[in-house]
Amino acid sequence: MSFPDDIWFTRCPVPTATGIAADRGTLAAEFAPDGIAVRSLAEAARDAGSDGLPLSHFTHELTALFREGGNVPALWARSRGEATRLIALTWIEERQSILVREGSSLRSPEQLRGARLAVPRHDIAIDFWRAMALHGHAGALGLAGLTLDDAEIVEIPGVRQGQWEGELAALRDGRVDAVYVKGAVAVETARRYGAEVAIDLDAVPDRRSRVNNGTPRPITVHQRLLDEHPDLVVRFLAVLLDAAGWAADHPDEVARILGAETGAGPEGVAGAYRAGTAGSLHLDLSPERLALLAEQERFLHAHGFLPAPVDVAAWADHEPLRQARELLAARAAAPSPTP
Numbered sequence: 001m002s003f004p005d006d007i008w009f010t011r012c013p014v015p016t017a018t019g020i021a022a023d024r025g026t027l028a029a030e031f032a033p034d035g036i037a038v039r040s041l042a043e044a045a046r047d048a049g050s051d052g053l054p055l056s057h058f059t060h061e062l063t064a065l066f067r068e069g070g071n072v073p074a075l076w077a078r079s080r081g082e083a084t085r086l087i088a089l090t091w092i093e094e095r096q097s098i099l100v101r102e103g104s105s106l107r108s109p110e111q112l113r114g115a116r117l118a119v120p121r122h123d124i125a126i127d128f129w130r131a132m133a134l135h136g137h138a139g140a141l142g143l144a145g146l147t148l149d150d151a152e153i154v155e156i157p158g159v160r161q162g163q164w165e166g167e168l169a170a171l172r173d174g175r176v177d178a179v180y181v182k183g184a185v186a187v188e189t190a191r192r193y194g195a196e197v198a199i200d201l202d203a204v205p206d207r208r209s210r211v212n213n214g215t216p217r218p219i220t221v222h223q224r225l226l227d228e229h230p231d232l233v234v235r236f237l238a239v240l241l242d243a244a245g246w247a248a249d250h251p252d253e254v255a256r257i258l259g260a261e262t263g264a265g266p267e268g269v270a271g272a273y274r275a276g277t278a279g280s281l282h283l284d285l286s287p288e289r290l291a292l293l294a295e296q297e298r299f300l301h302a303h304g305f306l307p308a309p310v311d312v313a314a315w316a317d318h319e320p321l322r323q324a325r326e327l328l329a330a331r332a333a334a335p336s337p338t339p
Contacts, residue, residue: 136180
């Protein structure tokens with residue numbers, strides 16, 4: 001069977017091994033000898049004059065697509081019946097916190113009882129922003145043995161331009177008491193609105209309090225590509241494994257790439273990603289990460305984000321990542337070509 005002319009990749013504007021590999025040119029270099037062009041959905045959209053990601057970033061209907069991004073759209077696509085497979089997971093701490101107005105006395109999870117919590121609503125196919133806020137607030141409430149029923153959910157119309165702008169404007173204006181945020185742009189936006197961190201979810205030892213759209217973050221591929229060209233899937237993953245290894249040794253370069261990926265400046269990147277983030281891009285399908293993703297699936301299904309349940313364990317295919325590790329090890333052990 002002949003190779004496809006193109007393979008596509010898409011990733012969210014967050015730390016990803018795919019983004020590192022794309023920036024370094026290693027994805028293009030891997031497949032160029034086969035005459036395969038490696039193309040980015042985001043760049044293709046920009047070339048077409050769009051400032052957003054195409055719908056296939058969320059639906060994964062494009063069969064020659066590798067996706068590394070939030071788990072809400074990935075689980076949603078699978079629950080709708082799209083024949084995708086989960087081939088790797090990452091876990092990267094991204095500054096998840098509950099923000100309050102300057103001078104607010106709200107400083108502990110217990111004080112969230114009865115509080116007005118901002119939850120945005122966007123008119124999009126899968127409202128991952130709403131899902132993030134709900135689970136972020138649920139994680140904070142859970143630290144005090146509370147649930148979303150113990151607080152007041154305040155619907156905030158989503159803002160198309162500017163992450164967190166609608167929620168933080170509501171906080172500034174006194175319409176809500178607390179806002180969930182995550183990532184580098186949130187650090188900068190919160191500073192502009194004078195918001196303060198009330199609850200630092202990153203400081204909680206139990207990772208389950210931070211299970212959300214990006215934790216853990218899945219890498220998915222369409223079953224058709226896996227069936228017809230399993231070697232391409234293995235090679236793609238091998239490049240990502242190499243990128244994750246390179247990142248661990250080049251934190252300054254990773255910080256530069258994260259600025260470009262997230263759209264945040266150095267202050268936002270430094271505030272959102274702890275020292276050691278560059279070394280945390282490694283891929284795996286460990287029982288722990290699969291269990292954390294299954295916890296996210298249960299939350300999303302219970303709150304109506306998924307039309308049908310997703311069996312996370314059955315969704316995962318461990319073989320491509322296993323073979324990718326073997327391929328990378330074999331390449332590392334191979335003698336260098338003589339000049």
